[in-house]
Amino acid sequence: MSFADDAYGALTDHDDDARWAYGTGFADPLAGVPTTVAGDVDRADLAAYCLMLGDDALVMSHRLQQWVTRAPELEDELALANIGLDLLGQARLLLGRAGEVEGAGRDEDALAYLRDAGEFRNVRLAERGDADFAHLVARLLVFSCWRLALLDRLTASRDPVLAAIGAKGVKEVTYHREYAAQWVVRLGDGTDLSHARMRAAMEAVLPLAGELFSTHEIEARLAAAGVAVDPALLRAEFDEAMNQVLDAATLTGLPGAAAAAQGRDGEHGPELGEILAEMQELARALPGGVW
C-alpha cells in the first residue's frame, strides 16, 4: 500500500467503488445573478432590509448552534446542525448583500462581529433562549412558518439577489418547517409530560409572533417598490399552517400574538446581548487577526 507519503493514498483503492455515492454538483446560489440596484430603490433602505432578514437568520442559527452536543438524540444533532447551517448560509448571503449595497466597505464579518446589539435588526423571536427542546421546536415552527411564507414571496422581488436568496431559502425552510412541525405534533400528542411542556412552550413563544407581522416603515417603502415583502400579508398563510400543526398536536386554546416588540429598530432583550458577547468575543479580542 502506498501509504507513507499520503494518508489518503490507500483510499484510491476504493475509487471505483460504487457503493458510496459521493455527491458533486455543488452550486453557488448567486452565480450569474446581477448585483445592480435599480435606480428607484433607496440603497439605505435595501441595506437595512437585508440586515433585517440576515440578522433573523444569523441569530436563530446561533441558538441552533447552542444545541449541538446536547440534542435529545444523535440524529437530531445532525438535523439541528443542518438547519443551523442553512440559516447561517442565508445570513451570509444577506449580510454580504447588505454590505455591498451599503457601499461602505463592510463585509459579512464586519456586519456580524462589529455591530452592537442596538444595531441588530432581528425580530425578538430569533434571540429568545430555549428552556428545553419543546421551546426550541415551538420557536422553530413559528419562525419557519413565517419565514417560508416570506421567502416564497421574496422570489418575486425586483432585486435579483433577494429573489435568488428567496428561491434558495424556500427549499431549505420548507424542510425546517416540516422538521419542527413533526416534533410539535409528537410532543403535543406524546406523553402527558410532553404535552404539558409543549403547551408551556407554545404559551411562551406565540406572543412573540406579533412582531413578525407588523410592517416596518422600511418594509413598507420597499414593498411599494416591489423589492420587499410586506409581512402583514403573511398572516393568513401563517395561521393556516400553524393551526394545522397545533390541531394535530392536540394543542388548543393557546394565546394569540401580543403587541409588537421593536427588534427591527434595534430594541432587544438582554438575551441578544448575551448572544453577541459569545459570538463576537474572539473576533473583537484580536483586532487585525486573520482567520
Place this chain on the structure above:
Amino acid sequence: MSDVAVAPESAGERAFAETIEKDQRVEPRDWMPEGYRKTMIRQIAQHAHSEIIGMQPEGAWITRAPTLRRKAILLAKVQDEAGHGLYLYSAAETLGADRGDLTRRLIEGRQKYSSIFNYPTLTFADVGVIGWLVDGAAICNQVPLCRSSFGPYARAMIRICKEESFHQRQGYELLMTMMSGTPEQRAMVQDATNRWWWPSLMMFGPPDADSPNSAQSMAWKIKRHSNDELRQRFVDMTVPQAEALGVTLPDPELRWNAERGRHDFGEIDWVEFKKVIAGGGPLNAERIAHRRRADEEGAWVREAAAAHAAKATRRRETGA
C-alpha cells in the same frame, strides 16, 4: 488461549478461517468466533464513542468562531462527527449490539473512548491543530481500517475517511491563515501545537511490546499495521507539514535519521498516557457528564416520540 491456534473444526469455523485467509470480508450473519464478535463490538463502539465525545472540544468553539466562514466549516465538521458516530453505531448494531446499551456503557464510564478528547481546547488555534494533528493521526489509523475484515466496519470506515479528508485540510488551512496574521496569532498556533503534539502521538496506542490485544487483531485482520508502525508514519508525514507551516514540533530529539530513512523521535510519557486512559485526563469527568446530561435531558423527548408513534399505530389499526 488464542482462537487462531485452535484447528478449525466446524463448517462455520472453516468458513470463517477461509474468509480471513482469502482476505474477504466477514459479514454480520456469518459464523464468527465469540472473541472476534466481542472484539469487533468493543472496538467499533469505542470508535463511535470517540466520534461523539470528540464533538465537544471543537463544538465549544462553534458559537465563538471568529468569522462566519469558519463558523460554517466548524459546524459542518462537528456535525460530520455525529454522523460518523452514527455510521459506527450502525455497524456495531449489525452484530446484535444495541445502541442504547452502548450509550449507557459510555455514560456510565464502562466503555472507553479516545483519551485525546479529554484535553481542553484553550484557543481557536486548537481547532486548527485538532484538524491537522488529531484528525491527521486518526486518518493514519483509519485508512487501513477500510480493509478491516469485518464488512460493515470497513464500509463505514471508507465513508468516514472520505468525509474526513476535509477535516484535516480545513484545520491546516486555518493554521496557515493564522500564521500569516499577527504575532499573537502565530504564538497561539505554536502553543496549540506544543499542547497537542504528544497527545496526538499517544493516539496510536501503547508501544507494540506492550500491546496485548494486537497480535490477535492482526491475525483476524481487524488491524493491519502495528501501533508503532502507524505512529512512525504519522511522524514522517507531519514533520514536513510543520516546516511548511513554520511551527516547531516540541521534541528536541526529533530529527531525520538518514540510515533508517525515517525520523527519530523522543520517548512518549507513558505514565501520562496511562493516567489519561484510566480516566485521569483533565476533562474526563466533564466530557462524560456532558453526554450524560444530554441523554437524561432528552429522555422525555424520546419517550414522547415513542408514545406518539404507538398512538399513531393504534389509530391506524383501529381505523380511528
Place this chain on the structure above:
Amino acid sequence: MSEEIRHEWPLFEVFVRAKRGLNHVHVGSLRAADHEMALHHARDLYTRRNEGVSIWVVRSDDVVSSGPEDKDAFFAPSGDKVYRHPTYYSIPDSVPHI
C-alpha cells in the same frame, strides 16, 4: 389497553438512490420513532453531500434475509447454468449485430 410502550426507538435500514437511473443501495441504519422520522433522519445522516435523490427506509425487523447457511442451497445451483450467459454461444465474427 395499558400496553407497554417501548421507549427505545426501533432500528431502520436506509437505502439511497444516488441519481436517477441507479438502484437504491443499502447505506446503513439509524434509530427513529416512526417512518416519517426515519426518513428525516436518513436525509440528515446519509445525504449531507448531495449523495441522493431518493430514500427508502425499512424497519430492520421487517427485513427477511437468507442466511449464510442457505448459501449453497440458494446460490450454488445456478453456478453450472452457463448457457444463461450470452458468451456461451459461439457466433462467427462475420455475423453482424448479434
